[in-house]
Amino acid sequence: MRSSARTVNNIWTGIFYAIAFAVIALLVYLVVEIISRGWGFWDPAFLFGRPSNTMAGGGIGPQLFNSFYLLILSLIISVPLGLGAGIYLAEYAKQGRFLNFVRLCIETMASLPSIVVGLFGLLIFVTLAHWGYTLIGGALVLTILNLPGLTRVCESAIASVPQNVKEASYGLGATKWQTLVKVSLPTAMQEIITGVILSAGRVFGEAAALIYTAGLTTPMLNTAADLSSPVNPFNIFRPAETLAVHIWKLNSEGIVPDAAAIATKSAAVLIVMVLMFNILARLAAKTLDKYNKGTSRKKKVQKSVDSVQKTA
Amino acid sequence: MKGKKSINYIKNEYIGRTLVTICGFLIVLTTLAIIIFICQKGMQSFLDSKLSLGEFLTSDKWSPNNKSYGALVFIAGSTAVSLGAVIISAPIGIAIAIFNNHIAPKFGARFLKPVLELLVGIPSVVYGFLGVVILVPMLRENFGGVGFSLIAGVIVLSIMILPTIASIADDAIRGVSPAYLEASYGLGSTRWQAVSRVVVPAAKTGIMTGVVLGLARAFGEALAVQMVIGNTVKLPDGLYSPTSTLTGILSMDMSNTLNGTAWNNALWTLAMILLLISFLFILIIRVISKKGAQA
Structure with missing residues (x-):
């Protein structure tokens, strides 16, 4: 009886290990598969080249640019809003029915299917505002998708600042806002920055919400054009197809002879970008952590301690 | 001097406070605006185009050319594909959560967690x-x-929702008091007995939340499913036959239709159904966690 319970235990331990290794193997398989199929994606002629509608050999230059530009636009809008809402929830909101309602709204917003958010964008920015398919419409829709996550990250980062640190600041006569800006925010910055970078990775790969807001086309970009002209790359009121949308379009209606090749290479580029965002988030977390703990200046401190000891 | 100080005080305190409060309200306003606008558009099928709600929900005939709009295929397709994904993904996700906490925590933190984070990040x-x-x-x-086919959609989705389920189940299992585990060991149970009969039941609420969130994510996923499921407007005969989902038809057809036509209105109604179902999932999660808090 006893030994059979042990055997069962051992079998289950084996099963758990098998599942864990299978999941790791799956990720490795997927990444290797994408990168090997899209081998050669770093060719500058592909990365920065103009796409071709009819002939093979086109690049993804405009799409890549659009993806980054849209990411930056949406971060410019969503980071302050998310930070503000996070501060509100962590510091100012009073417990009660209204706060409960705000949380319900955040949860609802977070669970909205991205296509529904995209359709909302179509309704408001494209149709009602008469903007048509625009970068700014896409950025606003990405903001809606991004905001709940950012708010939660900022809230939990600010709420996790130790109470005694804040009390020390109040004790020195600082007001609530001063404490927030000079004490809480710097302490919470590491978590916030990591959260922002990770959310940036998600925004970079979003496509469903952009089909009906930023559109499926990009005009022939020309940096020399006037800013109000739709061919100026920085005009926020021009249609812009991002890299993720490009992959979807190539798959569903691609007529270029090498559509499959372009799509695989673009997928490889997207994966590499996501990997880079992940690594960047980790690096940022580590550096800031070191900075906060003061260990990046450890040597100096150690030296001065040594010299003090010597003189003593 | 005193006056200057109070101006500063007002500047620092009230402006900042007002700004962050506006940010908080903005979230509420945006959420309400999304619900109101989508529902208002979605109701037009019944108010303007005079479609019947009963027929819309129960008919499996969707052919805009013959003016018949039945959404059953899409609702059934979305439900089947997301339930299938959860059936595959939930046991694996829970197993990973157990592995990370009780079998090999160091290995889990070093390899499995980053792997799951990357799986989330893949577009x-x-x-x-x-x-x-x-x-x-x-x-x-x-x-x-x-x-x-349906099974292709199920497999793709099950990989996509695995990190959601695993990470929430992970938190839930980590939250179980170690005293329970020790008590169970003290009674002479093996690790499997302790985990399966004490830890997992104690973490039930959190695990259920993770599973429902995974289901919600699967239900709302658009392009990945649309690319592999075949998009034929037909109830699936089995796992290997193609079908369609709510999100799939929305991502393909919305741009083909003119604003105000019955076809366009019917599509908005599909979007409304999608929105209401995702809201329903949130309510289910709330009920689950409330019950968990009482227990």
Whole structure:
């Protein structure tokens, strides 16, 4: 009886290990598969080249640019809003029915299917505002998708600042806002920055919400054009197809002879970008952590301690 | 001097406070605006185009050319594909959560957590694309048919929602008091007995939340599923036959229709159904966690 319970235990331990290794193997398989199929994606002629509608050999230059530009636009809008809402929830909101309602709204917003958010964008920015398919419409829709996550990250980062640190600041006569800006925010910055970078990775790969807001086309970009002209790359009121949308379009209606090749290479580029965002988030977390703990200046401190000891 | 100080005080305190409060309200306003606008558009099918709600929900005939709009295929397709994904993904996700906490925590933190984070980060079009170039040909060769099928959608989705389920189940299992585990060991149970009969039941609420969130994510996923499921407007005969989902038809057809037509209105109604179902999932999660808090 006893030994059979042990055997069962051992079998289950084996099963758990098998599942864990299978999941790791799956990720490795997927990444290797994408990168090997899209081998050669770093060719500058592909990365920065103009796409071709009819002939093979086109690049993804405009799409890549659009993806980054849209990411930056949406971060410019969503980071302050998310930070503000996070501060509100962590510091100012009073417990009660209204706060409960705000949380319900955040949860609802977070669970909205991205296509529904995209359709909302179509309704408001494209149709009602008469903007048509625009970068700014896409950025606003990405903001809606991004905001709940950012708010939660900022809230939990600010709420996790130790109470005694804040009390020390109040004790020195600082007001609530001063404490927030000079004490809480710097302490919470590491978590916030990591959260922002990770959310940036998600925004970079979003496509469903952009089909009906930023559109499926990009005009022939020309940096020399006037800013109000739709061919100026920085005009926020021009249609812009991002890299993720490009992959979807190539798959569903691609007529270029090498559509499959372009799509695989673009997928490889997207994966590499996501990997880079992940690594960047980790690096940022580590550096800031070191900075906060003061260990990046450890040597100096150690030296001065040594010299003090010597003189003593 | 005193006056200056109070101006500063007002500037620092009230402006900042007002700004962050506005940010908080903005979230509420945006959420309400989304619900109101989508529902108002979605109701037009019944108010302007005079479609019947009963027929819309129960008919499986969707052919805009014959003016018949039945959404059953899409609702059934979305439900089948997301339930299938959860059936595959939930046991694996829970197993990973147990592994990370009780079998090999160091290995889990070092390898499995980053792996799950990367799986979250892979864009959904990339999942869809991998489905098209790897999974679909594989299904076609081994099981016949076109390869674009319900099962292809289920497999792709199950990979996509695995991190959601695993990470929430992980938190839930970590939250179980170690005293329970020790008490169980003290009674002479093996690790498996302790985990399966004490830890997992104690973490039930959190695990259920993770599963429902995974279901919600699967239900709302658009492009990855649309790319591999085949998009035929027909109830699936089995796992290997193609079908359609709510999100799929929305991502393909919305731009083909003119604003105000019955077809366009019917599509908005599909969007409304999608929105209401995702809201329903949130309510379910709330009920689960409330019950968990009482227990």
